[in-house]
Amino acid sequence: MIKAQKKCKVAWGITGGGDKIAEIIKMMIDLKNQYESKVDIHIFVSKNGETMLRFYRQFEILKKEFSNFTVEMNANAPFLASWLQSGRYDFFFVAPTSSNTVAKIANSIGDTLITNSVIMSLKAFCAVYLFPTDYRESIVETVVPNGKTIKIRVRKEEADQIRKLEQMDGMHVFETPERIRAIFEERYNK
Numbered sequence: 001m002i003k004a005q006k007k008c009k010v011a012w013g014i015t016g017g018g019d020k021i022a023e024i025i026k027m028m029i030d031l032k033n034q035y036e037s038k039v040d041i042h043i044f045v046s047k048n049g050e051t052m053l054r055f056y057r058q059f060e061i062l063k064k065e066f067s068n069f070t071v072e073m074n075a076n077a078p079f080l081a082s083w084l085q086s087g088r089y090d091f092f093f094v095a096p097t098s099s100n101t102v103a104k105i106a107n108s109i110g111d112t113l114i115t116n117s118v119i120m121s122l123k124a125f126c127a128v129y130l131f132p133t134d135y136r137e138s139i140v141e142t143v144v145p146n147g148k149t150i151k152i153r154v155r156k157e158e159a160d161q162i163r164k165l166e167q168m169d170g171m172h173v174f175e176t177p178e179r180i181r182a183i184f185e186e187r188y189n190k
Contacts, residue, residue, distance in 0.1 A: 008188070009040045011080060011089040013114040016048030017096035017133035018056060019142045019152070024095050024131070024177050025058045029065050031184050038188050042068035042089070044080055046114045048098065056145050072113035080113060081120035090187070092121050095131035095180060099158045102132050106164040122170045129183060130165065134158040135175045 012028065014021075032041050043066045045053065050071050053059035063069050070078050084092055094101070094114055101114055110116035121128050134140075134154040141149050165173050174180075 007040050008038060009042060009089045011042050011044060011084060011092045011117075013044045013046070013080075013092065013094040013097075013117065014049040014053065014062075015046045015094065015096065015098045015101040015112075015114050016052045017098035017101070018052045018144075019096060019133040019140065020131075020177050021052060021056050021096055022058060024180070025053075025062055027177060027180055028062070031181065032065065035184060035188050039184075040068065041066060043070065044078070044113060044117070045069070045071045046101070046112055047072050048100070049114075052098075075111055075113055075116040078113070080117040084117055084121040084126045085124035087126070089126070091127040091129060092117065093129045093131075093180065093183075094118060095129070095177065097130045097132045099132070099134045099154075099161070102130070102134070102158070102165060103161045105130075106161040122168060125170060127170055127172060129172045129174070129180075131174055131177055131180065132162055132165075135162055135173075 043062060050059065053062060083089060104115040105118050108119060110119040118128050137156050137159040138154050140152050140154060142152055143149050162173060165171050
């Protein structure tokens with residue numbers, strides 16, 4: 001009898017960052033379909049992430065596409081930090097990551113499901129991949145749900161928090177969502 005190969009599991013956190021959220025949701029669905037024989041993607045949404053997903057009309061789409069979909073109850077519920085520490089997941093993606101979440105992680109404040117889980121993951125040598133919505137000091141254009149393009153300033157203070165994250169052992173911060181697909185290819189196209 002041939003034993004079926006066990007699927008890998010990836011935890012994917014979503015916070016209150018809105019920039020490129022629809023693009024990221026589409027990519028998540030594409031990755032789920034492309035790697036369905038190798039990887040299970042489990043979604044963990046912060047309370048503010050739920051607000052943002054609903055604002056951008058992505059909540060129901062995401063919930064329909066992923067059977068393992070959970071919204072934060074508090075910093076330890078669901079018990080994602082423990083699951084990451086115990087090796088249940090290969091790694092932890094957080095995309096998109098709001099500037100608030102970035103600042104908390106950079107300063108070791110674990111008072112939400114996502115921030116607590118990232119901090120505990122790093123302590124247990126579990127790789128964390130973050131796509132922050134505010135990467136470098138600049139003016140960026142983003143599209144809001146009504147289709148209007150608005151300009152947002154990424155201040156030096158937000159960019160400085162990213163630089164702190166980049167210095168953390170086990171933390172992988174990337175500037176564009178396209179890097180997400182490359183990470184899956186590196187890990188699962190073997």
